[in-house]
Amino acid sequence: MSSVSEGRIPDSSVRSITRGPLRAALRADDGVGIEAVYDPCTADDAGAGDPGTVIVVAHGFTGSADRPAVRRAVRTFSRYAAVVSFSFRGHGGSGGLSTVGDREVLDLAAAVSWARSLGYGRVVTVGFSMGGSVVLRHGALYADPAADGEGGRPVAEREGRTEACTGAYADAVVSVSAPARWYYRGTAPMRRLHWMVTRPTGRLVGRYGFRTRIHHDEWDPVPLSPVAAAALIAPAPLLIVHGDRDPYFPLDHPRMLAAAAGEAADLWLERGMGHAENAADETLLTRIAEWAVRR
Template identity: 45%
Template structure:
């Protein structure tokens, strides 16, 4: 990372990080309100969002009651360079943020991902490791899922030149035109099976992108490491998070290895 070490900042700080595949991503550190450097939560957002979005700011505000927060703009989103690869190379972005959190002096680092970010957090945990806990909210269980109307529309957009242009113009998100190689990158279920840290899978019964079966398969693959919360009346990802769920998520994330 191309940064100069500061004297333990007590206020929010934005930082550009260089990933190990030479992509520059935007990150922001929001210290815990107590000033504690015990735990940092690295938050990976959903597709077409970014760290300055009001939904992410609201969630970060709840998390900061008990932990420091590192928000990142995944590649192709917000202030980050590059193009979104829809879950493939974004693991490098999360690793850069996790490394920065460690460098800032946090003893423990956990990841929290929403939708696209949930898949990225799972893959990061399997491919890089180095985090203490992982929470995946409203994530997919497989690639190229087209079983819902919203996912069919999304595929039509990201797989066409005109669709990608519309996403870039309307949502300021740059999506790659490069197809994935075969065999496809490690999917969320396979990633969950490789984890050796606690995994929390959160999914709503009103999710209109991915059915609850995706969450069940991810949690089942994690075996004894997996915990599943099926939330009645909950929709999809950041937009559906309410204070009660945010508090429960925070309490789960701050638990140490002994469950305290």
């Protein structure tokens, strides 16, 4: 599913020769080019991290791999594990147009597949806001072949897709500040976001004001909802994180996700936290990293 612009990097050499970030150009199953960044684990003490785990970070809408909040998360996570970050389609240096959470699952699958190609046996996806909804759908659609016998193929029949992508599944999923349902307009920030996505003038604002290129077509078909996806992630562990001052999605959203996932999910409701990666401080990011390497 994914390809690296300079060719496949041998699994045995990446961690031994790479001391700083490594950039790559991946390709999603539908041909869209995706920029990605690999950061090696910086843990001084082997007991503080897990050399066999890589965390794949999925940013929120209007973000990118190079945004300061994403880089801060990468720096914190890299103290515990290697990190792969990337820009969703329509964002940053990636190609294509944003579909606001639909085809983005292919971008995440490309990043996960590349992370495994670097020699890591365990992948944890961490998504924020839109990225939080994408990691939920990805966790539902792409299964561990050892768990369900799909031979490395996504469980894509749930959305009518049949893309093959060996190793594109996640071993654990962390969803931060994600919606539980689509088309939510119950808060002023979400009403502004819907205006930006659905109106020509709004898409111009997105392109030139937020450097985000948005597709003009409506979803067809409507993708699996986050709450429906949460119920399908088990047996992979799931962590749901949400702030009690989130201006986009009130607390019924994380509670719906946790209820759908049942005993497979941990729910953290963070006092005083706002929305997504911009509101995630180093203390919370550290706790997430610790959960990711120990769960």
